[in-house]
Amino acid sequence: MVTRTRNKDEVGYTRPADSRHEQIIKAAGALFVSKGYLKTTVREIARASGITVGTLYHYFSSKDDILSFIQEDTSDFISNLVQEAEETLSQSGPVEALRLAIRKYFSIVNDFQDITLFWYHDTGNLQPAHQEHLLHCDELLGEAFKRILDAGCQSGEFKQHDTTLTAHDIIVLGDMWAFRRWFLRKHYTFAQYATEQIDLILSAITNNRFQRQVLERRAEKTR
Amino acid sequence: MVTRTRNKDEVGYTRPADSRHEQIIKAAGALFVSKGYLKTTVREIARASGITVGTLYHYFSSKDDILSFIQEDTSDFISNLVQEAEETLSQSGPVEALRLAIRKYFSIVNDFQDITLFWYHDTGNLQPAHQEHLLHCDELLGEAFKRILDAGCQSGEFKQHDTTLTAHDIIVLGDMWAFRRWFLRKHYTFAQYATEQIDLILSAITNNRFQRQVLERRAEKTR
Amino acid sequence: MVTRTRNKDEVGYTRPADSRHEQIIKAAGALFVSKGYLKTTVREIARASGITVGTLYHYFSSKDDILSFIQEDTSDFISNLVQEAEETLSQSGPVEALRLAIRKYFSIVNDFQDITLFWYHDTGNLQPAHQEHLLHCDELLGEAFKRILDAGCQSGEFKQHDTTLTAHDIIVLGDMWAFRRWFLRKHYTFAQYATEQIDLILSAITNNRFQRQVLERRAEKTR
Amino acid sequence: MVTRTRNKDEVGYTRPADSRHEQIIKAAGALFVSKGYLKTTVREIARASGITVGTLYHYFSSKDDILSFIQEDTSDFISNLVQEAEETLSQSGPVEALRLAIRKYFSIVNDFQDITLFWYHDTGNLQPAHQEHLLHCDELLGEAFKRILDAGCQSGEFKQHDTTLTAHDIIVLGDMWAFRRWFLRKHYTFAQYATEQIDLILSAITNNRFQRQVLERRAEKTR
DNA sequence: AATGAATGAGAGTTCATTCAT
DNA sequence: TATGAATGAACTCTCATTCAT
Numbered sequence: 026m027v028t029r030t031r032n033k034d035e036v037g038y039t040r041p042a043d044s045r046h047e048q049i050i051k052a053a054g055a056l057f058v059s060k061g062y063l064k065t066t067v068r069e070i071a072r073a074s075g076i077t078v079g080t081l082y083h084y085f086s087s088k089d090d091i092l093s094f095i096q097e098d099t100s101d102f103i104s105n106l107v108q109e110a111e112e113t114l115s116q117s118g119p120v121e122a123l124r125l126a127i128r129k130y131f132s133i134v135n136d137f138q139d140i141t142l143f144w145y146h147d148t149g150n151l152q153p154a155h156q157e158h159l160l161h162c163d164e165l166l167g168e169a170f171k172r173i174l175d176a177g178c179q180s181g182e183f184k185q186h187d188t189t190l191t192a193h194d195i196i197v198l199g200d201m202w203a204f205r206r207w208f209l210r211k212h213y214t215f216a217q218y219a220t221e222q223i224d225l226i227l228s229a230i231t232n233n234r235f236q237r238q239v240l241e242r243r244a245e246k247t248r
Numbered sequence: 249m250v251t252r253t254r255n256k257d258e259v260g261y262t263r264p265a266d267s268r269h270e271q272i273i274k275a276a277g278a279l280f281v282s283k284g285y286l287k288t289t290v291r292e293i294a295r296a297s298g299i300t301v302g303t304l305y306h307y308f309s310s311k312d313d314i315l316s317f318i319q320e321d322t323s324d325f326i327s328n329l330v331q332e333a334e335e336t337l338s339q340s341g342p343v344e345a346l347r348l349a350i351r352k353y354f355s356i357v358n359d360f361q362d363i364t365l366f367w368y369h370d371t372g373n374l375q376p377a378h379q380e381h382l383l384h385c386d387e388l389l390g391e392a393f394k395r396i397l398d399a400g401c402q403s404g405e406f407k408q409h410d411t412t413l414t415a416h417d418i419i420v421l422g423d424m425w426a427f428r429r430w431f432l433r434k435h436y437t438f439a440q441y442a443t444e445q446i447d448l449i450l451s452a453i454t455n456n457r458f459q460r461q462v463l464e465r466r467a468e469k470t471r
Numbered sequence: 472m473v474t475r476t477r478n479k480d481e482v483g484y485t486r487p488a489d490s491r492h493e494q495i496i497k498a499a500g501a502l503f504v505s506k507g508y509l510k511t512t513v514r515e516i517a518r519a520s521g522i523t524v525g526t527l528y529h530y531f532s533s534k535d536d537i538l539s540f541i542q543e544d545t546s547d548f549i550s551n552l553v554q555e556a557e558e559t560l561s562q563s564g565p566v567e568a569l570r571l572a573i574r575k576y577f578s579i580v581n582d583f584q585d586i587t588l589f590w591y592h593d594t595g596n597l598q599p600a601h602q603e604h605l606l607h608c609d610e611l612l613g614e615a616f617k618r619i620l621d622a623g624c625q626s627g628e629f630k631q632h633d634t635t636l637t638a639h640d641i642i643v644l645g646d647m648w649a650f651r652r653w654f655l656r657k658h659y660t661f662a663q664y665a666t667e668q669i670d671l672i673l674s675a676i677t678n679n680r681f682q683r684q685v686l687e688r689r690a691e692k693t694r
Numbered sequence: 695m696v697t698r699t700r701n702k703d704e705v706g707y708t709r710p711a712d713s714r715h716e717q718i719i720k721a722a723g724a725l726f727v728s729k730g731y732l733k734t735t736v737r738e739i740a741r742a743s744g745i746t747v748g749t750l751y752h753y754f755s756s757k758d759d760i761l762s763f764i765q766e767d768t769s770d771f772i773s774n775l776v777q778e779a780e781e782t783l784s785q786s787g788p789v790e791a792l793r794l795a796i797r798k799y800f801s802i803v804n805d806f807q808d809i810t811l812f813w814y815h816d817t818g819n820l821q822p823a824h825q826e827h828l829l830h831c832d833e834l835l836g837e838a839f840k841r842i843l844d845a846g847c848q849s850g851e852f853k854q855h856d857t858t859l860t861a862h863d864i865i866v867l868g869d870m871w872a873f874r875r876w877f878l879r880k881h882y883t884f885a886q887y888a889t890e891q892i893d894l895i896l897s898a899i900t901n902n903r904f905q906r907q908v909l910e911r912r913a914e915k916t917r
Numbered sequence: 918a919a920t921g922a923a924t925g926a927g928a929g930t931t932c933a934t935t936c937a938t
Numbered sequence: 939t940a941t942g943a944a945t946g947a948a949c950t951c952t953c954a955t956t957c958a959t
Contacts, residue, residue, distance in 0.1 A: 045922090060372075061286075063284075063286040063287070064372075064373075066948080066949070067950060067951080068948095068949090076923080077924055077925065078924090078925075079922095079924050079925060079951095079952085079953085080922070080923050082950095082951065082952075083921085083922060083923070084922095086951095087950080088950070088951090145368050145369070145427070146368070146370070146372060148369075149283075149284050149369060150284070160431075186451075187444050187448075189435060190435075190436075190441075190444055190445070190448070191448065193424070193428060193431065194424075194445075194448070197420060197421065197424045198417060198420065201416070201417075201420045204368070205416060205420065207383060208383070208386070208387065208390075208416065209416070212412060212413075213413070221410050221413050222413070222417075224409075225409070225410075225413070225414065225417070225452050225453075226452070228407070228409075228451075228452045228453070229448050229449070229451045229452030230448075230451070233456065289931085289932060289933080290932075290933060290934080291932075291933090299940085300940070300941055301933090301934085301941085302935090302936085302939095302940060302941045302942060302943095303939075303940050303941070305933095305934070305935080306939070310933080310934080311933065311934090491943085506818075507818050507819070509730075510732065510818075510819075512927080512928065512929080513928080513930080514927090514928085514929090522944075523944070523945055523946060524930080524946075525930095525932080525943095525944065525945050525947095526943070526944050526945070528929095528930070528931075529943060529944070533929080533930080534929065534930090591814055591815070591873070592814070592815055592816070592817075592818060593815070595729075596730070606877075610877065613877075632893075632894070632897075633890050635881060636881075636882070636890055636891070637894065639870070639874060639877065639878070640870075640891075640894070643866060643867065643870045643874065644863060644866065647862070647863075647866045650814070651866065653829060654832070654833065654862065655862070658858060658859075659859075667856050667859050668863075670855075671855070671859070671860065671863070671899075672898070674853070674855075674897075674898045675894050676894075676897070679902065735952085735953060736954060737954090745919085747920085747921070747954090747955085748919060748920045748921060748956090748957085749918075749919050749920070751954095751956080752918065752919075756955080757954065757955090
């Protein structure tokens, strides 16, 4: 679970009050993910957090409020990713930037599999405002990927193609690691999965005259 | 909505009882899709079906029972698709079979967008047995795609690659048309979407020496 | 308790469904009056009505809804009174009309002592719309009394005076029988109370040259 | 708000503790009046007092306890009035004493409109003992008025009539300024209201042969 | 004296399901 | 078949009060 940093001055130190807050979010997150938002009762969250309902409402104004905090946590990570991707693009080339960005996003999905899964199931239970925020995050992420892809097209390393669509394909193939885990886990480790998918994506968009390099790179890696 | 054919002998004849049955499923399906399973009340389903709760319980033993029937409806379609794919493969080559199978699956998703979306949201509310059935359908579909892909690898038209993964990627990129419609509808018609994705998939797996053909085919189409 | 007439065709016949409705209103009214609206729980109302909470919510959409029905019941009576007063005024003179109207209003208060008392305590717990309706009823009643008083002033039977204020004084002196019953019941029967107050009011507003008549009338009555 | 004088010896000196006490009563009174006793939460009282709940419970043992103190404050005023009335009666005549006492009582109601209103709404939430105390105060006040009225009857200035009832009528017509303010404020200033009511009351009870004096007095005033 | 986190019983309300008619 | 009144457990949320710090 993500550690939110509301503490003002303290570094590497969590106040007991904050720990309660996180303790509840942690428990609630786990329950939401395993049972769904609606089927999880406030009493269960309280019990799982080792407190009583009254105390829970001391920290959160409503069941929905807990959800909002979980959401905030994850959207922070996306913002980070978007920023990093931008930097990598200007430093290394588009190919490397794309590889890194994909791998980074897939890692996030891997780390927050449950929550990713949860969004796919329970988006409809968020307040409209929060739903929009989530979609907005997603579009931002898509645009970040698109910028890398466009850079590659311009440099000639990528074929001319619909970069908007590819960007969203990448996101979905990442999320898939979470929502198809019942199948994928039987056949792949996360590392294998990420590598395979990255290769497939690059294979789809890399210009023919660069294909050899792609294949060579793959050979090196598996050596 | 799908029309279930439970009547064995009767042809072109629907009993009033059956019509009630379908009427309820239709109404329930629409409500489940728009509000989610848990947020839909039995009373609402009854009202939307133009009957009373008591009557509803004459046709279905529980709220969950209604869900099961909806599920059966859709899984029929998948079985059909799997069978057709097999036939096409033996008649035309793997490339053509893949194009057709993908297009067919994407069409199903397009026709049942709401239900596809619904499965992504509410799978968790199905009885375990029904959940497994759904996953099983999915694996069957994946295997159907895999057989086509393997055939293409063997014929040399497709690169050697992880066909299992690609098969599932195809399914997910199809479902995506439903669960990302909030975004995709803004940029693509269904026809555009299907064409673009098919090209991208083929571009990713087609052997280099066949790439020209792929490009030519695309050129023809847009001409 | 007042019998509301929602039944469409039936005359002098109460359907069992309606009886439930009234049964609940009756029980709720008694509880609201004795404990106050806020301190009365829905569970108590149900228990007092001999049903369960679920059933109660079958007949009323909320606790507040029950209150609304109680209110409707009483405001019907006021409308009646206002109409009757008008008729009496045109038939008999203002003095007689005033006597009758006062006596009528006092009787209503006497019959619905508890509810009158309840309004004084719990007006603040009504929805704003219902509060306004109640005040509106009160103004209508005030205006009815005022019309009689004005007629008397014009005919010379009553002194020139602020009839608006007197009208409201009359209403308040009526309500007083409910909200001061802890004291008044110790000293007066309802009949005594009504007679005394009517005399006092007439004594305050009757023109001097008619005073003798008033006194004579009183003498007759007590004879 | 009323300033309680609990400090026995100290003169012109308020201890900080006492100021807290009053501060809370002030805030609580305002809230009770505007929202009602039950709908006001202890947390709100604390916040409005600029302290925390814990601190509040250092000064008052319970929510109910706060109410008791508010009550005491007002009943002091009644005792004062009763005493003054007695003195005026012995100095001036009954007519003048009545005029003064009424005006005095009406002034108190005007000053403490909110609290008067509050008693009408929330008497039921007082502890039985406090309720009785309140009723007792009211009876004392009634008796004070009655003594003046009786004196007037004996002197011949007032008609023979039921002085007990009139005494209570006076109180109610005073309170009415508070609980009917939604209407009265639209038509009268406090001064007008008091004058009109006093005239009406005197007009009702003054002996005919004194009526002229009453009218003359009124004429003088409006001149 | 002052805090505010913790309590837990109890509030109003919902809803899948049953069953006598 | 068809009805819809009846059920009651379970839901989210509130709040007066306590008590360790």
